[in-house]
Amino acid sequence: MGRVTERRRVxxxxxxAVGARPDTLVVEEPLEIRLxxxxxxxTMRTPGDDFALAAGFLVSEGVLGSxxxxxxxxxxxxxxxxxxxxxxVVDVRLAPGVPVPDVSLERNVYxxxxxxxxxxxxxxxxxxxxxxxPAAGPRGITPxxxxxxxxxxxxxxxVFDRTGGLHAAGLFSPDGDLLDLCEDVGRHNAVDKxxxxxxxxxxxxxxxxxxxxxxxxxxxxxxxxxxAGIPVLAAVSAPSSLAVDLAQETGLTLIGFLRGTSMNVxxxxxxxxxxxxxxxxxxxxxxxCGSGPAGA
Numbered sequence: 001m002g003r004v005t006e007r008r009r010v011x012x013x014x015x016x017a018v019g020a021r022p023d024t025l026v027v028e029e030p031l032e033i034r035l036x037x038x039x040x041x042x043t044m045r046t047p048g049d050d051f052a053l054a055a056g057f058l059v060s061e062g063v064l065g066s067x068x069x070x071x072x073x074x075x076x077x078x079x080x081x082x083x084x085x086x087x088x089v090v091d092v093r094l095a096p097g098v099p100v101p102d103v104s105l106e107r108n109v110y111x112x113x114x115x116x117x118x119x120x121x122x123x124x125x126x127x128x129x130x131x132x133x134p135a136a137g138p139r140g141i142t143p144x145x146x147x148x149x150x151x152x153x154x155x156x157x158x159v160f161d162r163t164g165g166l167h168a169a170g171l172f173s174p175d176g177d178l179l180d181l182c183e184d185v186g187r188h189n190a191v192d193k194x195x196x197x198x199x200x201x202x203x204x205x206x207x208x209x210x211x212x213x214x215x216x217x218x219x220x221x222x223x224x225x226x227x228a229g230i231p232v233l234a235a236v237s238a239p240s241s242l243a244v245d246l247a248q249e250t251g252l253t254l255i256g257f258l259r260g261t262s263m264n265v266x267x268x269x270x271x272x273x274x275x276x277x278x279x280x281x282x283x284x285x286x287x288x289c290g291s292g293p294a295g296a
Contacts, residue, residue, distance in 0.1 A: 004027055032088065033090055043057070167215055171211060172211075182194050187214060187218075190213070204229060211233045222252060231253060
């Protein structure tokens with residue numbers, strides 16, 4: 001397996017003083033995902049939990065929904081011309097009888113670490129492929145519980161402490177207990193790793209959970225939450241308009257600008273224990289010059 005971090009020489013300038021020193025950087029490498037031997041997608045990711053990443057990606061695409069539908073995931077040998085293995089190519093084999101989708105005309109094959117499968121998805125495609133309804137999730141989640149999640153997420157980011165360059169996705173109970181956490185250079189990859197772990201352990205759908213992510217709440221992250229049956233998605237920064245549309249149509253509770261005791265609830269406020277006049281409506285966004293603990 002490739003390393004998660006690498007050391008590189010940098011020139012550091014601090015208060016006019018200049019010096020050379022080693023710096024720890026997060027590794028970013030391509031991962032090609034093959035399905036039953038055929039090419040499917042390439043994503044830029046941080047090595048580690050590659051099998052979970054591939055499985056979670058297939059959940060978000062509507063291909064997998066249970067561990068029984070997955071036969072094997074293996075690294076492909078001979079990925080380089082000299083026959084050595086780069087551990088950057090995985091092949092997912094579906095169980096007998098599980099249909100292999102024809103995705104050649106539906107997606108961009110290349111996925112960047114920042115935007116995911118840009119332009120691939122639509123509200124209609126999620127509606128037709130989602131296996132579970134987020135509306136079946138828990139009720140009565142308090143703002144106090146939600147307010148504690150960003151700090152708990154940040155405190156559990158071991159690699160971020162060394163590099164400052166990773167996104168995180170954390171799965172929490174409705175009471176705020178951390179159930180699982182993944183880090184990756186791409187926030188969509190971090191979510192896929194969480195969902196893939198859940199699929200392989202037979203835990204889908206993730207009905208009684210809250211998904212907390214660093215950075216923005218894009219349409220793709222909302223899609224991944226819906227496809228995994230996650231009822232609540234919270235982010236430290238803003239959602240996109242399409243993410244809000246998807247949340248409103250599917251019953252997903254979507255929370256943005258979750259910082260300290262402040263937050264905006266964009267959809268699904270009925271799942272929260274809110275008090276006071278106008279508590280069900282999202283107020284003005286807090287001042288947001290940055291993008292949270294791990295970037296936008």
